[in-house]
Amino acid sequence: MPDKNQNTAKAERAKAIEEDCLWTIVEASRFLNLAVGSVYHMVNQHRIPVVRISSRCIRFSRRALMEWVQSRTEPVAERD
Numbered sequence: 695m696p697d698k699n700q701n702t703a704k705a706e707r708a709k710a711i712e713e714d715c716l717w718t719i720v721e722a723s724r725f726l727n728l729a730v731g732s733v734y735h736m737v738n739q740h741r742i743p744v745v746r747i748s749s750r751c752i753r754f755s756r757r758a759l760m761e762w763v764q765s766r767t768e769p770v771a772e773r774d
Contacts, residue, residue, distance in 0.1 A: 716745060716753035725759060 717725065723733045736742040743758040 715756050717756055717759070718753065722754040722759060725756075726763070 719730055719733055723730045726733065728736075733742065737744050737752060743755065743762050745753045745755055747753055
């Protein structure tokens, strides 16, 4: 029977793999709530982080997209 430390280590590895996974353009567009064409347009304009597997194959780092969204999030303006 595996001990608690082994289970914890396995859970941490699984979480790290999930955080570092690569998304297709469809998965990235769902996450961003944008049309696939809009995401392609942003890629062509170099406005969004992308992983180029080859000249015709792109993927998106889940972590990089989350950081990209956070860096563009504006704080709520305070009312006078």
